[in-house]
Amino acid sequence: MLSFWEKNTFTNYDYIIIGAGITGLSAACEIKENWPDKSVLILEKGLLPSGASTKNAGFACIGSLSENCADIELMGEDAFLHLTLNRWQGLQILRNRLGDDAIAYESNGGYELVLEGKDDAFINRLDYMNQLLFTHFNKSLFTLQPQAAKQFGLNQNLVKTVIKNEVEGQLDTGKMMQALIRYTQKLGVSIITGAHVLNVQENPENVLVQTETIDFRGKHLFICTNAFTKELLPGIELEAGRGQVIVTAPIPNLKVKGIFFFDEGYYYFRNYQNRIVFGGGRNLDFAGENTIDFGPNQKILDVLQYYLKELILPETTFEMEHNWSGIMAFGSDKTLLVKRISERQSMAVRLNGMGVALGSKLARDLVEISWS
Ligand SMILES: Cc1cc2nc3c(=O)[nH]c(=O)nc-3n(C[C@H](O)[C@H](O)[C@H](O)COP(=O)(O)OP(=O)(O)OC[C@H]3O[C@@H](n4cnc5c(N)ncnc54)[C@H](O)[C@@H]3O)c2cc1C
Numbered sequence: 416m417l418s419f420w421e422k423n424t425f426t427n428y429d430y431i432i433i434g435a436g437i438t439g440l441s442a443a444c445e446i447k448e449n450w451p452d453k454s455v456l457i458l459e460k461g462l463l464p465s466g467a468s469t470k471n472a473g474f475a476c477i478g479s480l481s482e483n484c485a486d487i488e489l490m491g492e493d494a495f496l497h498l499t500l501n502r503w504q505g506l507q508i509l510r511n512r513l514g515d516d517a518i519a520y521e522s523n524g525g526y527e528l529v530l531e532g533k534d535d536a537f538i539n540r541l542d543y544m545n546q547l548l549f550t551h552f553n554k555s556l557f558t559l560q561p562q563a564a565k566q567f568g569l570n571q572n573l574v575k576t577v578i579k580n581e582v583e584g585q586l587d588t589g590k591m592m593q594a595l596i597r598y599t600q601k602l603g604v605s606i607i608t609g610a611h612v613l614n615v616q617e618n619p620e621n622v623l624v625q626t627e628t629i630d631f632r633g634k635h636l637f638i639c640t641n642a643f644t645k646e647l648l649p650g651i652e653l654e655a656g657r658g659q660v661i662v663t664a665p666i667p668n669l670k671v672k673g674i675f676f677f678d679e680g681y682y683y684f685r686n687y688q689n690r691i692v693f694g695g696g697r698n699l700d701f702a703g704e705n706t707i708d709f710g711p712n713q714k715i716l717d718v719l720q721y722y723l724k725e726l727i728l729p730e731t732t733f734e735m736e737h738n739w740s741g742i743m744a745f746g747s748d749k750t751l752l753v754k755r756i757s758e759r760q761s762m763a764v765r766l767n768g769m770g771v772a773l774g775s776k777l778a779r780d781l782v783e784i785s786w787s
Contacts, residue, residue, distance in 0.1 A: 435458075437509075457604060476772060500551060501776045504776045525675075527578045528675060545557055561576045639781075659716060662736050682722060
């Protein structure tokens with residue numbers, strides 16, 4: 416039973432946001448940066464944010480050549496451009512908000528490996544893609560870098576060529592989320608963790624947000640729960656997709672530097688200081704990874720270890736240090752679900768595995784649409 420003081424002070428807000436991932440935290444920042452007097456509460460079910468934002472690989476990427484070609488096939492040129500520019504703008508918002516030092520941002524470039532025996536027809540579209548993006552970036556983003564496999568110590572027998580995207584970078588996921596949480600709190604946002612929202616009920620004057628123990632009331636509600644949204648909105652069109660990640664122990668004289676992709680972006684690796692962080696392989700078991708439960712998938716972990724040994728570190732002995740998983744949300748195409756659900760409720764979910772880049776921009780759009 417709450418005291419009179421608790422009821423008065425802790426349970427009523429102008430805005431309540433469900434989910435303390437990049438999107439929810441960034442939405443809180445957008446509100447406080449524009450309207451410092453508004454009261455904002457974030458409710459997070461985990462003790463730490465517990466979806467994708469603290470589990471990702473920290474790629475500050477806007478799209479490899481093969482991914483871009485596939486996206487144009489899927490969505491058309493206009494929607495592809497919109498998505499790419501959203502990713503770019505999202506990264507600029509994140510970097511400007513927190514500062515590159517705080518998130519350990521490094522601008523080492525993105526590299527797509529074209530493997531022997533795999534379809535490489537997309538390379539013919541390199542000039543077209545450069546022209547398409549030139550107006551927006553004022554430079555040709557993609558260049559062929561056939562020497563890169565040797566430069567980074569990769570297995571040259573397996574890599575046909577490499578395509579570099581020079582504007583891509585990498586960040587430290589842990590530092591970025593810690594900096595974002597601290598910045599959000601400094602703005603005066605309340606964050607309550609261990610608060611699983613079970614039910615939401617809109618009334619004429621507010622939205623009732625019920626957790627296991629306490630009921631909160633907000634004039635506006637933002638749902639930023641990404642892969643877990645079906646729990647609150649069962650009919651929503653999104654599928655959960657778990658992602659597996661492994662990290663090696665430190666490797667002396669590691670040559671890999673930057674973010675790397677292969678097999679249409681299904682596999683991705685990077686250096687983190689002198690370690691390799693390597694994730695992906697969801698395409699090996701789409702059904703098994705269509706889950707909101709965290710956990711390993713041994714079939715995928717075995718393949719990641721195989722590529723690590725054969726492709727990424729062919730001449731180096733290394734040890735595995737740790738592995739983990741995170742949960743993403745996907746739709747039938749790559750469009751994001753940012754919309755007003757009712758008079759007082761809006762949502763921003765389904766980030767299709769690109770939320771490090773997109774989360775901050777999506778949050779800005781969320782706040783804008785909640786006013787329209
Ligand atoms: C393995 C992996 C690697 C990735 N690598 C990259 C990358 O390199 N670059 C990139 O751009 N993107 C990457 N992503 C994607 C990116 O991390 C996500 O798109 C982004 O973090 C989504 O942020 P979000 O805030 O929308 O969702 P989330 O981070 O999932 O946050 C949603 C939050 O809501 C909370 N929540 C859910 N339901 C409730 C409830 N009922 N009550 C209270 N709280 C609730 C959850 O606990 C969670 O903390 C990766 C994702 C994974 C899993």
